[in-house]
Amino acid sequence: MRVSQLLTTTLREAPREAEERSHELLLRAGFIRQLTAGVYSYLPLGNRVLRNIMQIVREEMDRIGGQEVILPMLQPEEIWDQRPASGGPSRLELYGPVLFRLQDRKERAMVIAPTHEEVSALLAKEFLRSYRDLPQMLYQFQVKLRDEPRPRGGLLRVREFLMKDLYSFDADQAGLDRSFERVKGAYQAIFRRCGLDFLSVQADSGVIGGKESLEFVAITDAGEDTILKCDTCDYAANQEKAEFVRTALPEELALPLEEVHTPGCMAISDLVAYLNIPEAKTMKVVCYVASGRMVLVVVRGDLEVNEVKLTNTLNRAGVNATDLHLATPEELAREGIIAGYTSPLQKDEHILIIADTSLQQGNNFVAGANRVDYHVQHVNYPRDFRVDLWADIASAYDQATCTFCGGTLHAFRGCELGHIFKIGTRYAEMFDVSYLDAEGNARLIQMGSYGIGIGRLMALIVEQQHDDKGIIWPLQIAPYQIALLGLDLDKTGSIAEQLYADLTAAGLSVLFDDRAETAGVKFNDADLIGLSLRVVVSKRSLKNGGVELKWRARKESSIVPIAEAVQAIRDALQEKGSL
Numbered sequence: 136m137r138v139s140q141l142l143t144t145t146l147r148e149a150p151r152e153a154e155e156r157s158h159e160l161l162l163r164a165g166f167i168r169q170l171t172a173g174v175y176s177y178l179p180l181g182n183r184v185l186r187n188i189m190q191i192v193r194e195e196m197d198r199i200g201g202q203e204v205i206l207p208m209l210q211p212e213e214i215w216d217q218r219p220a221s222g223g224p225s226r227l228e229l230y231g232p233v234l235f236r237l238q239d240r241k242e243r244a245m246v247i248a249p250t251h252e253e254v255s256a257l258l259a260k261e262f263l264r265s266y267r268d269l270p271q272m273l274y275q276f277q278v279k280l281r282d283e284p285r286p287r288g289g290l291l292r293v294r295e296f297l298m299k300d301l302y303s304f305d306a307d308q309a310g311l312d313r314s315f316e317r318v319k320g321a322y323q324a325i326f327r328r329c330g331l332d333f334l335s336v337q338a339d340s341g342v343i344g345g346k347e348s349l350e351f352v353a354i355t356d357a358g359e360d361t362i363l364k365c366d367t368c369d370y371a372a373n374q375e376k377a378e379f380v381r382t383a384l385p386e387e388l389a390l391p392l393e394e395v396h397t398p399g400c401m402a403i404s405d406l407v408a409y410l411n412i413p414e415a416k417t418m419k420v421v422c423y424v425a426s427g428r429m430v431l432v433v434v435r436g437d438l439e440v441n442e443v444k445l446t447n448t449l450n451r452a453g454v455n456a457t458d459l460h461l462a463t464p465e466e467l468a469r470e471g472i473i474a475g476y477t478s479p480l481q482k483d484e485h486i487l488i489i490a491d492t493s494l495q496q497g498n499n500f501v502a503g504a505n506r507v508d509y510h511v512q513h514v515n516y517p518r519d520f521r522v523d524l525w526a527d528i529a530s531a532y533d534q535a536t537c538t539f540c541g542g543t544l545h546a547f548r549g550c551e552l553g554h555i556f557k558i559g560t561r562y563a564e565m566f567d568v569s570y571l572d573a574e575g576n577a578r579l580i581q582m583g584s585y586g587i588g589i590g591r592l593m594a595l596i597v598e599q600q601h602d603d604k605g606i607i608w609p610l611q612i613a614p615y616q617i618a619l620l621g622l623d624l625d626k627t628g629s630i631a632e633q634l635y636a637d638l639t640a641a642g643l644s645v646l647f648d649d650r651a652e653t654a655g656v657k658f659n660d661a662d663l664i665g666l667s668l669r670v671v672v673s674k675r676s677l678k679n680g681g682v683e684l685k686w687r688a689r690k691e692s693s694i695v696p697i698a699e700a701v702q703a704i705r706d707a708l709q710e711k712g713s714l
C-alpha cells in the first residue's frame with residue numbers, strides 16, 4: 136500500500152476530545168474516527184489491525200473446537216422478556232435503558248442485541264438433541280450495541296463495538312467445567328499473542344448470569360476497574376467481587392447512648408476530626424431506594440459501600456434491585472431521614488436495614504442522631520438497632536487482608552479484555568433446552584458464555600505499548616509488517632519502487648511512504664503509526680551501502696546491501712516469528 140493513496144491523515148496535535156493515550160494515538164495516527172459519542176469508524180489501518188486480532192482469536196477458537204456462525208443482531212423483544220425459572224428480573228429489566236429497542240413496521244417490539252445467550256440457546260434447543268451431540272461450541276464476530284450512559288472517548292467504553300462471543304453447551308457440570316477451562320486457556324493464548332500484560336480475576340456475573348465468572352484484565356491506569364491481587368496466594372478479583380478480612384477492633388465495655396453536638400459534621404472526615412476518633416469507630420449510612428422501598432445501608436466508617444455487592448445482596452434477598460438508586464431528597468424527606476446525620480437507630484420496620492459484616496467487629500460506634508448537627512455515641516448492636524440482613528457489601532481496598540491466606544491485597548487499575556461465564560441452566564430452563572442422555576432421560580443443557588471486545592483489545596494494546604513518539608504494534612498485530620520510507624525520491628525513486636515491488640512480490644505486507652514529504656514528516660509518521668520494521672531508502676543509506684533496517688521498538692539500525700534486502704528483511708521477520 137502506498138501512503139499517498141491510503142485513506143488516512145496523521146495529526147500532529149492531540150485532538151481535544153482525546154481522553155486516554157490510546158484514543159489520542161489512534162486518532163492522530165489515522166486508525167479511527169468518531170461519528171458520535173461512543174460510535175467509531177475504523178479506517179483502513181484500523182481495520183487491518185482488527186483483522187489481525189480477529190485472525191488470532193479465530194485460530195484459538197477453532198483450536199478448541201469452536202464453530203463459527205453469525206447470529207442475528209435484530210431480535211424479537213419477547214425472547215429478552217423471559218423471567219428465569221429461579222425467579223429474579225428478566226434480561227429486559229436487567230439491561231434497562233442500556234438495551235437499544237425499536238419497533239418494526241408491524242409495530243412488533245425488537246431489540247438490537249448486546250449479547251447472544253438467548254439466540255444460541257434456541258439454536259441448541261433445535262440442534263442438540265442427544266448426549267451424542269454434546270459438547271458443542273459456537274462463536275461469532277459481530278457488531279454489538281449498548282446504550283452506555285457514559286461512553287468514554289476512545290475505544291475503552293463505546294456504544295457500538297465488535298465482539299467475539301462464544302457459547303458452550305455441555306451435558307453436565309463436569310462438562311461445563313472442562314469447556315470453561317479450555318476457553319480460559321484459549322483466551323490466555325490470545326492475550327499473550329497480542330503482547331498484553333494481563334491478569335485473570337474473579338468478577339461479578341452481572342447481566343449474563345451464572346455463579347462463576349472469570350474476567351481477563353489488562354493492567355493500565357486508563358482502566359476504570361480496580362483489581363485486588365493477593366501478594367501471597369493466587370487470589371485476584373475485581374473490586375466489585377473481592378473478598379477481604381474486616382480488621383478487628385477491640386471490644387469495649389458497652390457504654391450508654393449519649394447524644395453529642397457535632398456542628399457541621401455531615402461527612403465522616405469532619406466527624407472524626409471533630410471528635411478525634413478513628414474512622415472505624417463511626418457508622419457510615421447510605422440511603423438507597425430499590426423497588427420503591429427505602430434501603431438503609433450501613434458500613435463501618437473506614438469502608439465504602441460497594442453497589443455491585445449491594446445489588447447482588449438485594450436480588451438474592453428477593454428485592455428487585457434493577458432500579459437501585461441513591462435516595463433523592465424527596466424520598467429521604469418522606470421517611471423523615473436527615474441527610475448527613477442518618478443512623479439505623481429507631482427505624483420503622485418497612486425500612487430495610489442491610490449492614491456490612493465489618494460492624495460485627497468493634498462496638499461503641501458513633502452514628503447520626505437523625506437531627507442536624509448531632510450524633511449519638513456508644514451505639515451498640517443489637518442493643519440499639521436492628522439489622523435485617525448482614526452481608527459483605529463493602530469494597531476491598533489496597534493493603535486489605537486476604538480472606539484466603541492472610542496475605543496483603545494490592546490494588547491495580549485495569550480494563551476488562553474478556554469475560555467468561557459458567558451460566559449453568561438459566562437459559563436452558565427458560566427455553567426448555569434439553570437433550571436425551573444415554574438412558575433416554577431428558578436433561579437440561581449446561582451453558583457457558585465467553586466474550587472478547589475486539590476494538591477494546593486494539594485500544595489496550597496501544598495503551599500498553601507506545602512511547603512518546605507513537606504506537607509500537609506487536610508484529611503480528613501491526614496493520615503492515617514493514618514501513619518502507621523512500622527519501623530523496625527524485626534520486627532514489629527507482630530503487631525504492633523496485634524494493635517495494637520485490638517485497639510485495641515476496642508476499643510481505645508493506646506500507647510504502649512514497650509521498651513528496653520531508654524526511655522529518657515521514658519519520659514522525661512512521662513512528663506514530665508504529666509499524667514494527669522500518670526500511671529506509673535514502674541518498675545517505677545508499678552511500679552507506681544499501682538500505683537501512685530498524686525495529687520500531689529499538690534504537691539501533693543496520694544497513695543491508697540492496698541486492699540482499701528482501702532476503703534480509705524476510706530473515707528479520709522470520710526471526711520474530713511473523714512468517
Ligand SMILES: [Zn+2]
Nearest residue numbers: 365368537540
Ligand atoms: Zn491470599
